[in-house]
Amino acid sequence: MSEQNLFKVTIDNITIDVPAGTTILQAARKIGGQVAPPAMCYYSKLQGSGGKCRTCLVEVSKGSEKDPRPMPKLVASCRTTVMDGMEVKNITSEKVIDARASIVEFLLINHPLDCPICDQAGECHLQDLSFDHGKSGTRFEFQKRTFKKHDLGQNIQLHMTRCILCYRCVFTADQLTQKRVHGILDRGDHAEIATHIEKSLDNEFIGNVIDVCPVGALTDKTFRFKNRVWFLKPMDAHRDCPTCSGRVTLWNRGDVVYRVTARKDEWGEIEDTPDGKPGWICNTCRFETKNAKDWVIEGPRAISRQSVISQGHYQGTVGMTKPNETFGAINEGRTPHLLMDIHDESEVNKHSGYNSKNNIENA
Numbered sequence: 097m098s099e100q101n102l103f104k105v106t107i108d109n110i111t112i113d114v115p116a117g118t119t120i121l122q123a124a125r126k127i128g129g130q131v132a133p134p135a136m137c138y139y140s141k142l143q144g145s146g147g148k149c150r151t152c153l154v155e156v157s158k159g160s161e162k163d164p165r166p167m168p169k170l171v172a173s174c175r176t177t178v179m180d181g182m183e184v185k186n187i188t189s190e191k192v193i194d195a196r197a198s199i200v201e202f203l204l205i206n207h208p209l210d211c212p213i214c215d216q217a218g219e220c221h222l223q224d225l226s227f228d229h230g231k232s233g234t235r236f237e238f239q240k241r242t243f244k245k246h247d248l249g250q251n252i253q254l255h256m257t258r259c260i261l262c263y264r265c266v267f268t269a270d271q272l273t274q275k276r277v278h279g280i281l282d283r284g285d286h287a288e289i290a291t292h293i294e295k296s297l298d299n300e301f302i303g304n305v306i307d308v309c310p311v312g313a314l315t316d317k318t319f320r321f322k323n324r325v326w327f328l329k330p331m332d333a334h335r336d337c338p339t340c341s342g343r344v345t346l347w348n349r350g351d352v353v354y355r356v357t358a359r360k361d362e363w364g365e366i367e368d369t370p371d372g373k374p375g376w377i378c379n380t381c382r383f384e385t386k387n388a389k390d391w392v393i394e395g396p397r398a399i400s401r402q403s404v405i406s407q408g409h410y411q412g413t414v415g416m417t418k419p420n421e422t423f424g425a426i427n428e429g430r431t432p433h434l435l436m437d438i439h440d441e442s443e444v445n446k447h448s449g450y451n452s453k454n455n456i457e458n459a
């Protein structure tokens with residue numbers, strides 16, 4: 097891309113150059129960290145996504161170099177493209193912080209607080225959003241919505257009460273399967289994901305709706321109530337699959353594979369394969385290949401330290417080199433009788449999940 101096509105944009109006082117046509121959200125993700133607004137409906141791998149949930153609202157305090165007037169209202173950063181010289185406030189704007197708290201309150205009006213029994217707990221974007229931006233109380237005094245149960249095929253469970261109507265699963269079915277049989281029916285308070293006449297979703301790629309769902313509305317029936325994600329050890333693995341990329345994350349406990357998911361990036365979206373295509377996985381890999389022997393294990397999946405899943409998730413020695421032992425060299429060949437492990441005393445390791453109980457070595 098030539099220099100002329102680059103726009104300068106400043107978000108939370110950090111300036112970067114991005115190609116024309118980039119959205120504010122994508123520009124903020126390039127900066128990374130807290131500067132990137134949360135996104136519950138936008139999904140970069142799905143065309144047309146975004147503009148539904150309003151969690152990504154930001155304040156545009158300067159429209160552009162040519163027209164520096166601020167935008168009168170907060171705008172959805174996932175749907176607003178940058179202009180040259182634009183200045184945006186995300187976490188530096190009180191208006192944004194206030195609006196985001198209201199959006200969380202709105203999303204939780206009908207969302208049940210059933211995290212203790214929900215399979216998405218620990219990796220739920222709404223849980224994270226509430227933790228980071230929500231209020232401690234609610235003003236909602238009415239009964240939450242309830243729905244008739246719908247069966248979405250033999251492997252996918254729909255809990256409509258948890259759905260935030262982000263449309264991601266609808267776009268996924270549209271763009272991956274070419275045979276969408278579910279959608280959002282009705283409007284307003286009655287709007288719901290439904291298959292209308294309870295048709296089964298049996299396309300080979302339909303399992304990906306589970307991965308894109310930001311909440312626990314669509315969950316994997318083969319994993320339901322079997323374990324908690326923070327007790328499992330995520331491992332990158334692959335197999336030679338004739339249908340999909342075969343690049344997955346296995347969620348193991350001991351040798352047992354509890355579930356298989358696509359690999360996700362730092363924004364919770366499907367990671368690209370080395371050839372730059374989204375790494376969607378097929379139903380066979382996801383639901384039917386749960387024997388560790390079927391997979392080539394690559395190593396532990398790196399998990400963000402902010403995630404509860406990282407608790408107790410020691411990444412082992414993959415990619416690390418053990419330093420040479422120096423005792424022998426400096427003690428003229430004599431080795432100590434006892435090595436005390438200083439990690440037993442370290443506060444740091446209480447939070448890192450490193451278990452040092454058995455690490456006192458007799459030499």
Ligand code: SF4
Pocket residue numbers: 258259260261262263264265266289308309310311313314
């Ligand atoms: S079921 Fe999940 S992915 Fe589908 S619209 Fe509801 S929240 Fe979004």
Ligand code: FES
Pocket residue numbers: 134135136137138146147148149150151152153172173174175
């Ligand atoms: S992520 Fe932008 S409106 Fe939902």
